[in-house]
Amino acid sequence: MKNSALQKHYIFFIGEELPQPEAHLVQSTNAANGAANLGYSTVLVYLEKGAKAINPANLARPFQPRETPTELIKYYNLHDKLKVAPLPMPWPIDHFRSKFTDSNTIASKYYLPFHILPTTKLVHSRNWNFVKAAIKNGVPAIYEHHHHEDKPFEPEIVKNPLLQIAVTVIDTIRESMIKNGMPPEKVITMHNGFNRLFMERQPEKATEWRQKLLQDESQKLVVYAGALQQFKGIDVLIDVAQEMPNVEFACAGGKPKDIEYYQQLVKEKQVHNIKFLGYILHNDLASLLQAADVLAHPHCSGKAATFTSPLKLFDYFASGTPIVATKIPSLVEFQNTQAFTGGVGEAIAAWCEPDNPSKFAECLKRVLETHPRKIEGYPDSINFVKQFSWENRAAKILSYVDKSLLPQVVL
Structure with a gap:
């Protein structure tokens, strides 16, 4: 040196x-x-x-x-x-x-x-x-x-x-x-x-997250990671949770004032199956993403949808967990990922229209049925993200x- x-x-x-x-x-x-x-x-x-x-x-x-x-x-x-x-x-x-x-x-x-x-x-x-x-x-x-x-x-x-x-x-x-x-x-x-840590399998830590967030082993866990803002689709996700009372939802991220706002909102709406975890250190976030049955990427339409960078999407990919994403301009190119995965499967499990809680809930229900959680993760998603x-x-x-x-x- x-x-x-x-x-x-x-x-x-x-x-x-x-x-x-x-x-x-x-x-x-x-x-x-x-x-x-x-x-x-x-x-x-x-x-x-x-x-x-x-x-x-x-x-x-x-x-x-x-x-x-x-x-x-x-x-x-x-x-x-x-x-x-x-x-x-x-x-x-x-x-x-x-x-x-x-x-x-x-x-x-x-x-x-x-x-x-x-x-x-x-x-x-x-x-x-x-x-x-x-x-x-x-x-x-x-x-x-x-x-x-x-x-x-x-x-x-x-x-x-x-x-x-x-x-x-x-x-x-x-x-x-x-x-x-x-x-x-x-x-x-x-x-x-994406950060390489998100690709490393952490089954023990993932199990700890599931034990912490779920009432019993048979429950399903949907995780969102990112800012808690309306245009990011958090309000949509709350409505989705309301439509799926038997599924547990967890949101990682957000400033204290945003967490406080949304905790009050779910209380008013009497939605009891969504938790706001606050900012999770990246050292712990990877295992949380691997603990989920499905990762949610909701987003509203509008100006922000034209420039939202898929920063968290790459970490989602690296976790190997099935993803349900919203069709917005900044994610268009990821709608057909078979070309990157040898035609074996798709890196994103399902796409749905923005601003529609019912459609997002339908996608989640379908993916929960068709993509059972794998401790080792889905290889299509993991292989796809390596280029990024x-x-x-x-x-x-x-x-x-x-x-x-x-x-x-x-x-």
Whole structure:
């Protein structure tokens, strides 16, 4: 391994504190982890506030790549090759509305040029301000953009050769990026990935989940993992549970205020067979998905259905558990998965129309009858998802980067 002082790192920047139970943070941390697993000297940079941020040693040398803390490893299921560098943001940063006390400004205008730049080879971020700052300071960058925005991109940045590639997850967003000024040749559509842990069989932990969530062994378990928001189809799933009182439903994820809201809603509707488990560490989520008889992917129609990234869908696939999914634009290409599985079977067990609890319930009932739970999982689903590893995704993205600009490989 080369001397760390001479290393030029692959920097993944997140302009927020970690850990937090947000899908975009799961995506960003796992993208960095995938690059690190390929052997690149990868550093995940994020914000640090509170007591740790006022440590004089950290303020004197704010950019210090180090081992990933256990808390983050368990929270996002990261591996030991990834390094982290939390940037101290002491008070009054973000406590007053001013560009001089804004963490985004401080990260881009102070920490990047004076502390991060000397050992940086390539920047990768969903934070446009940080990407712009990197390019203005002569550092090549990769930009990730996963949502529709009407704001135009600055021509001097998007046409700069240092902007190597922009990455999105669905063609509808790619089209809106081009409309907002991103050169077509500089933006690619690339699916998210799955974490390898979800493929490892965990029968003992799965059994523990079933014992915890079911009243008896003969009961069926339907699991949903993701945000608790109306457009995600949670209200639909509650109505489905009401139609299937003998089946137990469990929802993993959601912010405390959302959990509180939906717990009150099911109480008012007198739905007694759905539980809200809160955010489940990725270390434990894999076994929960394997514990289910069926995994639910409900979703409402509307604008969000055009850009919802199938982040959890890949983890669903990797678990080998039968899936019932909603037909929405962002999932269209997965409706015929036989081509990927040798024609033996389909990775998704059933599809149904959005916004219709009765149709979703019908699909669930049918799949529960036709796809009995297998402790070893269904191989069609597991084999299909192998192409979508975070490592494969990182390798594809880096194939668009000029070879002379690639970060160092450390073995």
